[in-house]
Amino acid sequence: MKGSEQKKNTEVTQTKKQAKMQDSRSVSRRNFMKAAGVGAGALIGLPRDADAFDLEEYFQDHFTELSPEEIERTIERLERKYSKKYGKAVTVDTTGPNDDVLFGYGLDISRCIGCRRCVYGCVEENNQSRDPQIHWIRVLEFDNDEVIRNINFDEGDPFYDHEEAPAPGKSYLPIACQQCENPECVKACPTTATWQEPDGIVVIDYDWCIGCRYCIAACPYGARHFNWTEPEIPADEMNPNTHYLGNRPRPHGVVEKCTWCIQRTRHGRYPACVEACPVGARKFGNLLDPDSEIRYLMEHKRTFVLKAEIDTKPKFFYFYG
Amino acid sequence: MLARGSKPRNAPPRRRRPRWIAVGIVLLATPLLGSGKWARPENDDLHYPSRPLGPDAEATLLPPPPIDDEYFPCGDCHEGEPADPERRELDEHDYIELKHGDLWCLDCHDTMERDLLHLSDASPVKMEESWRLCTRCHAKKIPDWRAGVHGKRTGNWRGAKEYRTCVVCHDPHSPLFKPLQPKPPPIPAAPFNPSAGAASEEVSHEGL
Incomplete structure (x- = not known):
C-alpha cells in the first residue's frame, strides 16, 4: 500500500x-x-x-x-x-489521507433488515465504551405505512426489541455520522478540536477537545456522543489496532463519533460495519474513482441524503438497490 | 372521401428523398456496428459457457456452502431411476421448503444426470456453478453484483476483495433472506430509563 x-x-x-x-x-x-x-x-x-x-x-x-x-x-x-x-x-497509527481519495458511503435501505450487526461490529472495532454504553450507529425502526410517505425522525424508534428482524410491517434506517461536506459540528467547535480531513472524514483530536458539547448540539443527525464517565472497555475485547484520530481509547469528558473506521480505510480496507452487515446493504468507496462501487450506485440507483434541505451536504448516501 | 393511400387532388407533389440519405445512414452506422456498440456482445453472462463471473482479477470468489453429505451426491439414491416429471408432494426431502416463484425440482435439477443442474436449453451446470443458472432469470442483478452494489463484499475498497456467489447468501430453494434475531437494543438514556443511572449517555437533546 x-x-x-x-x-x-x-x-x-x-x-x-x-x-x-x-x-x-x-x-x-x-x-x-x-x-x-x-x-x-x-x-x-x-x-x-x-x-x-x-x-x-x-x-x-x-x-x-x-x-x-x-x-x-x-x-x-x-x-x-x-x-x-x-x-x-497497542499500536497508534497516524496515517494521513491520500490525495486522490474522497470517501463516500452508500446504504441500501431496501435491504437493511434491522439486525443491528453493524452497531456491535462498530462497537468492537472502534473501542466504544460498554458501560455507560455508547453506540455510534443507531438503527431507527419505522412503520412502513408512515415511512412510505416521509421519513420523520421523530417517529423512528431505536429501542425496538423483537424476536426476529425485520418485524412485519416495519422498515429500518441505520444512522451514524454523515461525514458532511459542510459540517455544522466543525463550525460549532470553539477550540478547532474537530475538523474535516482532505479525504472527507470529520475527525476529533481527543487531546484537544474540552468537552463543551457544542458540536453535539450542532449536529443535525445525533451522530456525536459524549463520554460522561471514564469509558469502560474490557481488556480482552479492546481492539489494539488504533488510529490517533479514530478508535484509540478516549478519555473521560470528550466527544467521539464515527470516523468510517479511519484505522482501516486509510489502509484500503472496508469499514467494520460494511463487513458486519449480513445482507450486504453497506457500500463504501472512493468518490473520485469512476469505477468504485459508490460511484456506480450514485449513477445507477435512486439515492438521497438525510436533511438535504439544511445544506450539510452529507457524503452518506441512502439508496434503493 | 379519399381512398386509403391516395393523395388529395391539390396536394403539392411529394418530393422523393434523395437516395444518398439512405446511403449516408448506412455509411455512418457501419463503423458503429463494427466497433461493437450496436453489435450483440460476445461471451456475455447469459450464454454458456461464459467468461468467469469474477468482476476483476483481484477478486476472490468465496465458495458456496457445502451440500449436506447425506443428500449429495444425488446419484447415490437416484442412479438408474427414471425421473418422474410430474409435479407432486415428495416423500423425501421434506426439509426443503420450496418457495422460489413457481419452480419445481426438475426445472433446475437435471432429469438425466442427477448430480447436475441444467439450464432451460438443457445444457448441464455443475452444482458449484449454480450461479450460471441463477443468471438465466435474474440477469438484471449481474451488473449490480459485478459492480459490488448487489451482495456483500469484504476485504479492501482499494485492493483485493472477497465476493460471494448467489447461493452463499440465498437459499436456492427459498431465496428470500431469512429474518435474524436482532442484537440487543441500546440502553435507553437516563431521562427515559431511571435504572440507567445519571452516567448514561445523553440522548434527550439529540433531536433528530
Whole structure:
C-alpha cells in the first residue's frame, strides 16, 4: 500500500505548518509554558511517565501543529500508556489521507433488515465504551405505512426489541455520522478540536477537545456522543489496532463519533460495519474513482441524503438497490 | 372521401428523398456496428459457457456452502431411476421448503444426470456453478453484483476483495433472506430509563 507515501505527505504538511508557526512566533506562550512546566516538573522530581498526570500530555499541541518528532514522541507515549492499561501491545497509527481519495458511503435501505450487526461490529472495532454504553450507529425502526410517505425522525424508534428482524410491517434506517461536506459540528467547535480531513472524514483530536458539547448540539443527525464517565472497555475485547484520530481509547469528558473506521480505510480496507452487515446493504468507496462501487450506485440507483434541505451536504448516501 | 393511400387532388407533389440519405445512414452506422456498440456482445453472462463471473482479477470468489453429505451426491439414491416429471408432494426431502416463484425440482435439477443442474436449453451446470443458472432469470442483478452494489463484499475498497456467489447468501430453494434475531437494543438514556443511572449517555437533546 501507499502507507509510507501517506505518512510522508502528512509529515510534509506538518513540517510546513510547523515552519509557519515558528515564523510567526519564535517563542510562543504555549512553548514557554511547556518548557516552564516540564522544568518545574523536573525540579520537584515528577517522573516523566507518570500515569496520573502527564505534563507532556498536558502541554501537547494541536495534532495538526505537531512536528514529526513531536508526533513520534506523542505516539510512543500513547502506545506505552494504552499497552500498560490493557495488558497488550497497542499500536497508534497516524496515517494521513491520500490525495486522490474522497470517501463516500452508500446504504441500501431496501435491504437493511434491522439486525443491528453493524452497531456491535462498530462497537468492537472502534473501542466504544460498554458501560455507560455508547453506540455510534443507531438503527431507527419505522412503520412502513408512515415511512412510505416521509421519513420523520421523530417517529423512528431505536429501542425496538423483537424476536426476529425485520418485524412485519416495519422498515429500518441505520444512522451514524454523515461525514458532511459542510459540517455544522466543525463550525460549532470553539477550540478547532474537530475538523474535516482532505479525504472527507470529520475527525476529533481527543487531546484537544474540552468537552463543551457544542458540536453535539450542532449536529443535525445525533451522530456525536459524549463520554460522561471514564469509558469502560474490557481488556480482552479492546481492539489494539488504533488510529490517533479514530478508535484509540478516549478519555473521560470528550466527544467521539464515527470516523468510517479511519484505522482501516486509510489502509484500503472496508469499514467494520460494511463487513458486519449480513445482507450486504453497506457500500463504501472512493468518490473520485469512476469505477468504485459508490460511484456506480450514485449513477445507477435512486439515492438521497438525510436533511438535504439544511445544506450539510452529507457524503452518506441512502439508496434503493 | 379519399381512398386509403391516395393523395388529395391539390396536394403539392411529394418530393422523393434523395437516395444518398439512405446511403449516408448506412455509411455512418457501419463503423458503429463494427466497433461493437450496436453489435450483440460476445461471451456475455447469459450464454454458456461464459467468461468467469469474477468482476476483476483481484477478486476472490468465496465458495458456496457445502451440500449436506447425506443428500449429495444425488446419484447415490437416484442412479438408474427414471425421473418422474410430474409435479407432486415428495416423500423425501421434506426439509426443503420450496418457495422460489413457481419452480419445481426438475426445472433446475437435471432429469438425466442427477448430480447436475441444467439450464432451460438443457445444457448441464455443475452444482458449484449454480450461479450460471441463477443468471438465466435474474440477469438484471449481474451488473449490480459485478459492480459490488448487489451482495456483500469484504476485504479492501482499494485492493483485493472477497465476493460471494448467489447461493452463499440465498437459499436456492427459498431465496428470500431469512429474518435474524436482532442484537440487543441500546440502553435507553437516563431521562427515559431511571435504572440507567445519571452516567448514561445523553440522548434527550439529540433531536433528530
